[in-house]
Amino acid sequence: MRPQKVDDQQLMAGLMAVLRAKGYDGASLNDLAEATGLKKASLYHRFPGGKKEIVEAVLNYVLDWIKQNISGILLSTDGKPQERLSKTLNNVRAxxxxxxxxxxxxxxxxxxxxxxxxxxxxxxxxxxxxxxxQLGLDLGFNKSQSERMAREVLIKVQGSLILSKAMDDLTPFQQSLSDIEQIYKH
Amino acid sequence: MRPQKVDDQQLMAGLMAVLRAKGYDGASLNDLAEATGLKKASLYHRFPGGKKEIVEAVLNYVLDWIKQNISGILLSTDGKPQERLSKTLNNVRAxxxxxxxxxxxxxxxxxxxxxxxxxxxxxxxxxxxxxxxQLGLDLGFNKSQSERMAREVLIKVQGSLILSKAMDDLTPFQQSLSDIEQIYKH
DNA sequence: GTCTATAGCTAGATAGAC
DNA sequence: GTCTATCTAGCTATAGAC
Incomplete structure (x- = not known):
C-alpha cells in the first residue's frame, strides 16, 4: 500500500479545527480537505461514510482526549486532589x-x-x-454536592466560552477557570 | 398593493425558530420559507439582501426583545428590585x-x-x-461586584442551556435560574 | 492511498407572470 | 406581494487512473 500522507493524529487535529469553528453544516468537505492537506476523495477513502463518519471519528477522538486529560486525571489517586484539579484546569485551558x-x-x-x-x-x-x-468526593463533599459542583464546572466553562467569543474578550473564560479552582477550596 | 400574507411578527417568529435551531449554515431558505408559510421568492421581496439580511432583521428583533423584556425591566424603577428580577427571570424562562x-x-x-x-x-x-x-447596583452591590454578577448570570444561562440540551435534561437550566435568584439575595 | 474528473443534487439568488 | 420557473455555484458523493 501507499504510505499515508498525513497520520491519524494530524488528520484529527485538522478535522476538529474546522468542525468546531464552523459546525456540522458550515464545514464543507472542501474545508475539511483543505485543513488536512488531503483531497476530498482521499477523505472518503479514510472515512467511507462521508462527513457523518468523519464527525463520529472526531467525537471519538474528543472522548478519548477527555478521558485522558480530564476524567483520567481526576479519577486517579496521584498527588493531592488540588494538584489534580490544577493539572486538569490547565488541560482545559489548552x-x-x-x-x-x-x-x-x-x-x-x-x-x-x-x-x-x-x-x-x-x-x-x-x-x-x-x-x-469524583474530585468533589475526594475533597470531602457529599455526593449530591459533588454532582452539583461538577455541573457548575461545565456550565461555567461552556457559558464563559460563549461570552468570551461574543464579547471578543478572554477574561470571562479565564476568570471562570479561576472561580472553579476557588469553588473546590473549603 | 397586495396584502401581506403573514405579518412581521409571525414572520420573525418563524425565521427565528429555524435559525436558532439550525444555525446560519444549517438554515436553508427553503427551511425559512416553509417555517413562515411564504415561498423563497417572497422572502427575497421582504429581505432583498437574502439570508444575511434575514438574520440581521431577526437579530434586531431579538435586541428589541431583550430591551423590552430584560434590560427595560431591570433599568426601570417599578416595584422592588427583587420583583424586577423575578419578572425578568420569568421572561428568560419563556x-x-x-x-x-x-x-x-x-x-x-x-x-x-x-x-x-x-x-x-x-x-x-x-x-x-x-x-x-443595574440590578446589582440597585441591591447595594458596588460597581465591580455588579458587573461580575451580571457576567455570571449570562454564563449560567448560556452554559446551562448547553448542558440541558446535551444531556436532554432541563434541570440544569431550571436550577441555574433559581441559583441566579439566590445570588442577588444578600 | 491519493489523486483528477465528474455525476447528481441542493443551495442561494433572480426573472417575470399575476 | 406572492408566486412558478430557472440560473449558477457549491455541495456530497462516486468512478476510475496511478
Missing part, C-alpha cells in the same frame, strides 16, 4: 486555547447535530461530569 | 422554553456567524449585561 476556541461539543449541540451525534455528545459530557464529581 | 430552546445568539457565535453578525450579537449581550449590572 483545549480551548485560553478561551479563544469554540467547543466542538457545543458546536454540534443543535437540531442538525443532536439527531446524528447526540449520544456521543452526551457521553463526553457525562465522562467530564464523572471526573469532577 | 424565551428559552424552560431550557428546551437554543439561544440564537449562541447559534450564531461561530466562525461563520461572527464575521457577519458579531457586532449585533455583542450589542445584545451588552444590553443584557447592563440590565443585570
Amino acid at each position: 483545549l480551548y486555547n485560553d478561551g479563544d476556541s469554540i467547543c466542538i461539543l457545543r458546536a454540534l449541540t443543535n437540531d442538525t447535530g443532536l439527531p446524528l451525534f447526540g449520544l456521543q455528545i452526551e457521553e463526553s459530557f457525562q465522562v467530564w461530569l464523572e471526573g469532577f464529581t | 424565551l428559552y422554553n424552560d431550557g428546551d430552546s437554543i439561544c440564537i445568539l449562541r447559534a450564531l457565535t461561530n466562525d461563520t456567524g461572527l464575521p457577519l453578525f458579531g457586532l449585533q450579537i455583542e450589542e445584545s449581550f451588552q444590553v443584557w449585561l447592563e440590565g443585570f449590572t
Whole structure:
C-alpha cells in the first residue's frame, strides 16, 4: 500500500479545527480537505461514510482526549486532589486555547447535530461530569454536592466560552477557570 | 398593493425558530420559507439582501426583545428590585422554553456567524449585561461586584442551556435560574 | 492511498407572470 | 406581494487512473 500522507493524529487535529469553528453544516468537505492537506476523495477513502463518519471519528477522538486529560486525571489517586484539579484546569485551558476556541461539543449541540451525534455528545459530557464529581468526593463533599459542583464546572466553562467569543474578550473564560479552582477550596 | 400574507411578527417568529435551531449554515431558505408559510421568492421581496439580511432583521428583533423584556425591566424603577428580577427571570424562562430552546445568539457565535453578525450579537449581550449590572447596583452591590454578577448570570444561562440540551435534561437550566435568584439575595 | 474528473443534487439568488 | 420557473455555484458523493 501507499504510505499515508498525513497520520491519524494530524488528520484529527485538522478535522476538529474546522468542525468546531464552523459546525456540522458550515464545514464543507472542501474545508475539511483543505485543513488536512488531503483531497476530498482521499477523505472518503479514510472515512467511507462521508462527513457523518468523519464527525463520529472526531467525537471519538474528543472522548478519548477527555478521558485522558480530564476524567483520567481526576479519577486517579496521584498527588493531592488540588494538584489534580490544577493539572486538569490547565488541560482545559489548552483545549480551548485560553478561551479563544469554540467547543466542538457545543458546536454540534443543535437540531442538525443532536439527531446524528447526540449520544456521543452526551457521553463526553457525562465522562467530564464523572471526573469532577469524583474530585468533589475526594475533597470531602457529599455526593449530591459533588454532582452539583461538577455541573457548575461545565456550565461555567461552556457559558464563559460563549461570552468570551461574543464579547471578543478572554477574561470571562479565564476568570471562570479561576472561580472553579476557588469553588473546590473549603 | 397586495396584502401581506403573514405579518412581521409571525414572520420573525418563524425565521427565528429555524435559525436558532439550525444555525446560519444549517438554515436553508427553503427551511425559512416553509417555517413562515411564504415561498423563497417572497422572502427575497421582504429581505432583498437574502439570508444575511434575514438574520440581521431577526437579530434586531431579538435586541428589541431583550430591551423590552430584560434590560427595560431591570433599568426601570417599578416595584422592588427583587420583583424586577423575578419578572425578568420569568421572561428568560419563556424565551428559552424552560431550557428546551437554543439561544440564537449562541447559534450564531461561530466562525461563520461572527464575521457577519458579531457586532449585533455583542450589542445584545451588552444590553443584557447592563440590565443585570443595574440590578446589582440597585441591591447595594458596588460597581465591580455588579458587573461580575451580571457576567455570571449570562454564563449560567448560556452554559446551562448547553448542558440541558446535551444531556436532554432541563434541570440544569431550571436550577441555574433559581441559583441566579439566590445570588442577588444578600 | 491519493489523486483528477465528474455525476447528481441542493443551495442561494433572480426573472417575470399575476 | 406572492408566486412558478430557472440560473449558477457549491455541495456530497462516486468512478476510475496511478
